[in-house]
Every structure is written in C-alpha cells, then in structure tokens.
Amino acid sequence: MTETDVECAKQAEPTQEAGTVEIFIMGKRYRVPIGFTIMKAIEYAGYQYIRSCGCRAGFCGACSTVYRKEDEQKLSFVLACQTLIEDGMYLVQIPFVPANREKYDLDELKPEDNVILSIYPEIARCVSCNTCTKSCPQDINVMQYIQCALRGDIEKAAEISFDCIQCGMCAMRCPADIKHYHVGQLARRLRGKYLDPESHDLKSRLEEMKSGKYDQGIKDLMNKSDEELTEMYRNRKIEAAGDLDNTEEVSK
Numbered sequence: 581m582t583e584t585d586v587e588c589a590k591q592a593e594p595t596q597e598a599g600t601v602e603i604f605i606m607g608k609r610y611r612v613p614i615g616f617t618i619m620k621a622i623e624y625a626g627y628q629y630i631r632s633c634g635c636r637a638g639f640c641g642a643c644s645t646v647y648r649k650e651d652e653q654k655l656s657f658v659l660a661c662q663t664l665i666e667d668g669m670y671l672v673q674i675p676f677v678p679a680n681r682e683k684y685d686l687d688e689l690k691p692e693d694n695v696i697l698s699i700y701p702e703i704a705r706c707v708s709c710n711t712c713t714k715s716c717p718q719d720i721n722v723m724q725y726i727q728c729a730l731r732g733d734i735e736k737a738a739e740i741s742f743d744c745i746q747c748g749m750c751a752m753r754c755p756a757d758i759k760h761y762h763v764g765q766l767a768r769r770l771r772g773k774y775l776d777p778e779s780h781d782l783k784s785r786l787e788e789m790k791s792g793k794y795d796q797g798i799k800d801l802m803n804k805s806d807e808e809l810t811e812m813y814r815n816r817k818i819e820a821a822g823d824l825d826n827t828e829e830v831s832k
C-alpha cells in the first residue's frame with residue numbers, strides 16, 4: 581500500500597464515502613479504498629498475515645478466502661491476493677486444507693489404468709455434483725480430471741489439472757472427501773515420468789548438476805550480501821524476455 585493510498589483513505593473516512601467501500605472482516609465493519617485486493621484490504625484494516633499468505637501473485641494457493649455478499653445466500657471461494665474487494669463483502673480467511681497426501685514410491689508405480697484408483701480409492705465415490713469445479717479459482721474442470729483419473733486416463737487427468745495451485749478449495753467442499761489436488765499431482769507425476777517423451781534439455785541439465793558444474797556458483801551466491809543479491813535480481817536476464825531490458829519491470 582502506498583502513502584498516497586493511505587492518505588486518500590484517511591481523507592475519505594470522515595465522510596465515509598469517496599473512494600471507499602464497506603466490507604466486513606470476521607463480522608467487523610471496515611471502510612477500505614476501492615481497488616484493493618482482499619489481501620490488501622485485510623492488511624489495511626489492521627490484520628497481519630501470519631499464515632494463509634505466500635506468493636501474493638496467484639501461484640501458491642495459500643490465501644483461500646470465503647465471502648458472501650449481502651442478500652446473497654451463496655458463498656464464494658476465491659484467492660485473497662487476486663480478487664478485488666466489493667462493497668458489502670463479508671469475509672472469512674480459512675486455514676490451510678489438511679488433506680493428507682498418500683505415500684507412494686513413484687519408481688514402483690506403473691502407469692496402468694487403475695494406478696490412481698489404487699492409491700486414492702475415494703475417487704470412485706464421486707457423485708458428479710460438480711461442486712469442485714465451481715469452487716476452483718483457476719477455472720479448472722476439476723470434476724473432469726477426477727473422472728479421467730477414475731477411467732485411468734492419466735494423460736488427460738494430468739493435462740486438465742496442469743494449472744492447479746493446490747489451494748484445496750475443491751477438497752474442502754467435496755461430499756465424497758476426495759483430495760483432488762493430490763490426485764492431479766499424481767497424474768502429472770506419472771505422465772512426466774512414464775508417458776511424455778524424455779526432455780533432452782532436462783537430461784543434460786541434470787548431468788551438469790551432477791558433475792558439479794554449478795557448485796562453485798552456489799557457494800558464491802551463499803556468500804553474497806542482501807544488497808548484492810538484490811542488485812543481481814534486478815539485473816537478471818529473464819529467459820522469456822530474451823535480451824529485452826527488464827529493469828523497469830523489476831523495479832515496479
């Protein structure tokens with residue numbers, strides 16, 4: 581939050597309207613500046629994130645949030661770092677979903693039709709209610725990848741679940757107690773290990789690592805100061821951007 585944001589909001593408080601919206605956090609009313617994400621608004625209201633916050637960029641899935649709008653019976657499930665506040669939101673932060681991952685040794689599994697079912701037999705209990713799909717902030721067709729896993733279509737289950745960020749919002753609402761994101765992860769692991777063609781780039785990079793090519797570089801990094809690391813980060817070359825100057829992007 582910038583000083584300008586705070587100043588604008590303070591100026592708006594006495595009249596309680598201009599540039600702000602009314603939200604409720606754990607039942608308590610707050611007015612916060614328009615344009616904030618839920619995460620920023622919660623911090624602006626004075627709360628500090630100890631958990632349920634990670635990347636702040638929609639990747640880690642840590643910031644699952646539930647809200648309901650006034651006069652709406654339906655609950656909405658979103659990521660706090662990616663969703664803008666709206667007037668009349670009643671917000672609740674929810675703790676991490678404690679859905680345990682089953683233990684398995686990927687080297688001992690085979691990419692056969694029933695392999696996922698044998699590790700996560702509860703997928704056979706799916707009643708096709710589609711609640712998981714409706715809960716997903718990544719717009720993944722979650723029910724479809726569970727059905728693919730059930731049919732033994734590992735490739736498709738891996739492909740459909742590829743954008744999963746493991747937030748757990750599907751699992752917390754599933755009436756069949758399915759741990760969807762672990763199912764998708766297993767499908768992707770099986771596909772990566774057994775079904776996709778071998779990546780030559782990855783193979784040669786692994787060989788380089790094993791030969792110790794990067795050991796000295798890592799030691800040098802460990803000995804650098806925070807300032808030196810920050811400078812290196814600012815001047816880093818982003819592969820996808822080729823030789824473009826990324827200084828402006830990084831300094832934002």
Ligand code: SF4
Nearest residue numbers: 706707709710712754
């Ligand atoms: S929420 Fe559970 S039971 Fe419903 S479709 Fe998804 S996996 Fe199946």
Ligand code: SF4
Nearest residue numbers: 716744745747748750
């Ligand atoms: S599939 Fe489930 S765990 Fe993955 S992003 Fe969607 S809701 Fe979150």
Ligand code: FES
Nearest residue numbers: 634635636641661
């Ligand atoms: S904090 Fe990582 S997805 Fe929101």
